[in-house]
Amino acid sequence: MTVAPNDELPPLEVRVRRADLVRYAGASLDFNPIHWNDKVAESVGLPGVIAHGMLTMALAGRLVTNWTGDPSAVLEYSARFVRPVVVPNDDDGALVELTGKVKDVRDDGTARVDITAKFEGKAVLGKAIAVVRLPA
Template sequence: MPDFTTLTVGDSIGERTITVNRADLVRYAGASGDFNPIHWNERFAREVELPGVIAHGMFTMGAAVQLVTDWAGDPGAVIDYQTRFTKPVVVEDLAGESPTTAPGTEITVTGKIGAKDDAAGTARVDLTVEAGGQKVLVKAQAVVRFA
């Protein structure tokens, strides 16, 4: 875990690029029980006026906070996490590619210290989450408690 006493508002906690393909969406659907066809059926997604198959919002949210849990070194240190979903993460069908090795869509996550509460021993990490050059989550903030 980072040293709380040396943290400063504005400090970077790092950056991560997450690659998501359709096989990832199928695995997540199985784990979460969310089999909504907008996450796997191109025709259906377009019929409901989406730009194509989209990643589960909770998948995107969970993938983004991994940057914070890795930085903190303890998933239990994240005591609050919230965000707003602004744009869907469109996961293209890469025809002819193996579903398990297809390159997929990239989600970029960067984090910085947004606030620090010395009395509580917590720091708020603000995340920037983008796919296709657009912010897909806004006000993505995780609160980390330091021992």
């Protein structure tokens, strides 16, 4: 694979539904009721049930691993949580839109990828960056 600065990764759209939150809670052991109970979420000032931040980050990571074809190629990955993904209790759920762009290609055979994750047109992750090992 030839990679150059400003190359764009294939975009990824993921619908997050309440059932996904239940599965993620079981896998992560994060049963905080803000991730499944509207009344509790609203009582702490949230607009409704929100997706786990780490689930959102994992979805953004999937954008990169889909592109590399090899999860072990991801050497570094970091992000800041800047806005929640509100997941309605319906069949549509919340649409998370993910894009990425190669920021730079390094002499050591790695590349930096800047990731954008949006919900309702607004960023939900900030400074989301992955460093990947490029194929030889």
